[in-house]
Amino acid sequence: MAARNVEERLERYAELAVRVGANVADGQLVFVRGADVTHAPLARAIARAAYRAGARYVDVSYFDQHARRAMIESAADDVLEWSPPWVVERYRAMKDERAALLSTTGDPEPELLQDLDGERVGRARPKEAIEIQMTAFREGANNWSGLAYPTEGWARQVFGEPDVERLWEAVAFCTRLDEPDPPAAWNDHMSRLERRAAALNARDLDAVRFRGPGTDLTIGLLDRSRFAAARFDTAWGRSYVPNMPTEEVFTTPDARRTEGTVRSTQPLALAGQIVRGLELRFEGGRIVDVRAEAGADLVRGQLESDDTAHYLGELALVDGGSRVGQTGLTYFDTLYDENATCHIAYGFGVPQGVEGEPGGDGYNLSTVHTDFMVGGPEVEVDGLTRDGSAVPLLREDVWQLPE
Amino acid sequence: MAARNVEERLERYAELAVRVGANVADGQLVFVRGADVTHAPLARAIARAAYRAGARYVDVSYFDQHARRAMIESAADDVLEWSPPWVVERYRAMKDERAALLSTTGDPEPELLQDLDGERVGRARPKEAIEIQMTAFREGANNWSGLAYPTEGWARQVFGEPDVERLWEAVAFCTRLDEPDPPAAWNDHMSRLERRAAALNARDLDAVRFRGPGTDLTIGLLDRSRFAAARFDTAWGRSYVPNMPTEEVFTTPDARRTEGTVRSTQPLALAGQIVRGLELRFEGGRIVDVRAEAGADLVRGQLESDDTAHYLGELALVDGGSRVGQTGLTYFDTLYDENATCHIAYGFGVPQGVEGEPGGDGYNLSTVHTDFMVGGPEVEVDGLTRDGSAVPLLREDVWQLPE
Numbered sequence: 001m002a003a004r005n006v007e008e009r010l011e012r013y014a015e016l017a018v019r020v021g022a023n024v025a026d027g028q029l030v031f032v033r034g035a036d037v038t039h040a041p042l043a044r045a046i047a048r049a050a051y052r053a054g055a056r057y058v059d060v061s062y063f064d065q066h067a068r069r070a071m072i073e074s075a076a077d078d079v080l081e082w083s084p085p086w087v088v089e090r091y092r093a094m095k096d097e098r099a100a101l102l103s104t105t106g107d108p109e110p111e112l113l114q115d116l117d118g119e120r121v122g123r124a125r126p127k128e129a130i131e132i133q134m135t136a137f138r139e140g141a142n143n144w145s146g147l148a149y150p151t152e153g154w155a156r157q158v159f160g161e162p163d164v165e166r167l168w169e170a171v172a173f174c175t176r177l178d179e180p181d182p183p184a185a186w187n188d189h190m191s192r193l194e195r196r197a198a199a200l201n202a203r204d205l206d207a208v209r210f211r212g213p214g215t216d217l218t219i220g221l222l223d224r225s226r227f228a229a230a231r232f233d234t235a236w237g238r239s240y241v242p243n244m245p246t247e248e249v250f251t252t253p254d255a256r257r258t259e260g261t262v263r264s265t266q267p268l269a270l271a272g273q274i275v276r277g278l279e280l281r282f283e284g285g286r287i288v289d290v291r292a293e294a295g296a297d298l299v300r301g302q303l304e305s306d307d308t309a310h311y312l313g314e315l316a317l318v319d320g321g322s323r324v325g326q327t328g329l330t331y332f333d334t335l336y337d338e339n340a341t342c343h344i345a346y347g348f349g350v351p352q353g354v355e356g357e358p359g360g361d362g363y364n365l366s367t368v369h370t371d372f373m374v375g376g377p378e379v380e381v382d383g384l385t386r387d388g389s390a391v392p393l394l395r396e397d398v399w400q401l402p403e
Numbered sequence: 404m405a406a407r408n409v410e411e412r413l414e415r416y417a418e419l420a421v422r423v424g425a426n427v428a429d430g431q432l433v434f435v436r437g438a439d440v441t442h443a444p445l446a447r448a449i450a451r452a453a454y455r456a457g458a459r460y461v462d463v464s465y466f467d468q469h470a471r472r473a474m475i476e477s478a479a480d481d482v483l484e485w486s487p488p489w490v491v492e493r494y495r496a497m498k499d500e501r502a503a504l505l506s507t508t509g510d511p512e513p514e515l516l517q518d519l520d521g522e523r524v525g526r527a528r529p530k531e532a533i534e535i536q537m538t539a540f541r542e543g544a545n546n547w548s549g550l551a552y553p554t555e556g557w558a559r560q561v562f563g564e565p566d567v568e569r570l571w572e573a574v575a576f577c578t579r580l581d582e583p584d585p586p587a588a589w590n591d592h593m594s595r596l597e598r599r600a601a602a603l604n605a606r607d608l609d610a611v612r613f614r615g616p617g618t619d620l621t622i623g624l625l626d627r628s629r630f631a632a633a634r635f636d637t638a639w640g641r642s643y644v645p646n647m648p649t650e651e652v653f654t655t656p657d658a659r660r661t662e663g664t665v666r667s668t669q670p671l672a673l674a675g676q677i678v679r680g681l682e683l684r685f686e687g688g689r690i691v692d693v694r695a696e697a698g699a700d701l702v703r704g705q706l707e708s709d710d711t712a713h714y715l716g717e718l719a720l721v722d723g724g725s726r727v728g729q730t731g732l733t734y735f736d737t738l739y740d741e742n743a744t745c746h747i748a749y750g751f752g753v754p755q756g757v758e759g760e761p762g763g764d765g766y767n768l769s770t771v772h773t774d775f776m777v778g779g780p781e782v783e784v785d786g787l788t789r790d791g792s793a794v795p796l797l798r799e800d801v802w803q804l805p806e
Contacts, residue, residue, distance in 0.1 A: 037441075044467065044470060057487070058473065059487060067463040070447070
């Protein structure tokens, strides 16, 4: 691709993230965050686009997994979960100033911490800062969005070779950047997913059941659980799309009512390790057994983070019509992999997945939220109604309800 | 150079910065800061070396000149000097926690902001945060050091081609990394510069005069001005070397007693622009006229930052024996260029350049400190004693006092 076109594509992509994703408001404070240093071209393009959208100030910060690695290897045990006061102040400003947040993903080295003690990797995160972020999410303080940046490192992880252009093509397809009018395409797409969510809500389901190889899992719902698509509104009335791409309809289950076993159907890139072959067993909502071919200690470390990390907070349905799924790739990036197929998350419940305020009995207020993939052509998904009958939702990745 | 040797050289370089430069103390908080994203390999090596030296926690942050560019281009006027509260908190923690600070230099794009309004470029800095930093310097809170990282971008600026290996050779020579025992070589080198400073102090000079093409400048000294080499102690007794390389003996002049004109002898890379052909005229200590072939507006913008930016705060002498000078290169990096030849700085006085506490009459407490080069073979430097006689200090870059 000619350099000029590469540049122009990047600017259009950043523009989409700012206008449709976070939907940055005039005069708003904007944080571009979580960027690997290799994401600098996208982070900068987002900063420019945010100012064009009227941002008052754009803060660009980078996340360095190598520095985190050095910390996990060497720092004292109590430092692992420490939140430096300047980091706390930053998270507080994001929340109190109702900032727009844009995160970039696409880890060039998702296995960088694979050889480290998984339990320490799982615990190593600034807990007080994350609690502030979770409060901000619960209160609907921020319009935010995440999007990935194709780099050589990430392409090597996906394809085994640094074919950045091929990865860009997949990203452009999945984020509808390949459409003549991407914002209009996004609006159509979100409306379609919202109709799907409405159809599910009309069934007034009491639970959802997954059945497949290694999986027989029933996830109970709250009376006030509601299916939704990932187009949200802040508490102050700003619409935004938190994930680009997004292909899911999701809900927030009753954290107390998950029973059975589940086998993950895709590897999970998590905090610098890749978890493979994850198998969880639930009793009374709680994860009581964790197994994996790789990364089990990391998951166990995360689950020990707080009282309710062991319980679910999200259940999401994705069918074979997903653009991400259609690419047939494993991205080792949750933003992509979770939108290729059905997934569930242990930890924090998604506020937009319930009617009314988040919190209360059965709503999970953990500081962890880890999605992992449980769907695929071999996994049957049924809704269970209050009278005990089963409504087929997915068979061989095909959506079963009328659209 | 073989990959293993490149890796090993980087680790030795980081080790030198941590052990001899900042001299990180056991249990200390460490900030690696100011790094361009292309400096990531060095920033990470420093983080590892700091933990090996016993650091409690290492914070690695990157500075993005492209994001600053977008801000200068687009943000409202009052945002230019704004200090975000989370940045203020970070600077406060550095000061209050008596942290070790390590900064990386070597700008891959020192002319990135050349086309922007120089006055805005000069003003664009977080003033409240910098005031905290200046207080920390005055109080001797931190052990700190700066060092450069050879990258393709920086090499292209220096050589016109991205010859990183050639730049590494210059850097290794200038920082004595090429010595069999670099810490011992540094100790010898600093002791030699300290003897030179002592010899100057024994002369009890009242002023220093520079004479050369476009230059006839007399800089008055305070009674308590003292020449020193750049090996400092914190208020809590930790020795450190703030610049790697360093070749200077310097003092803090009487801000009220500079008279005459000076023409810079090297281009000055400053805040994203390159200032060329800088000429300043002083009256009663104050800069009353600023001219330059390029970048005059940037200097003027800086000088408007506060009440005393217009006055000098440092005078430093470097002879032709300087390893940096011997390389014969222009680095477009002040850490290097100021150690190739004599330089002076407008703004903040260096605390270590006076006997007793910094502050008081004639001591400059500005929030700016900008060094620029005024020495060279054509510039004669004399010390003027209280009885009015002249002591030759430099002729054709050769040091004139017995050593």
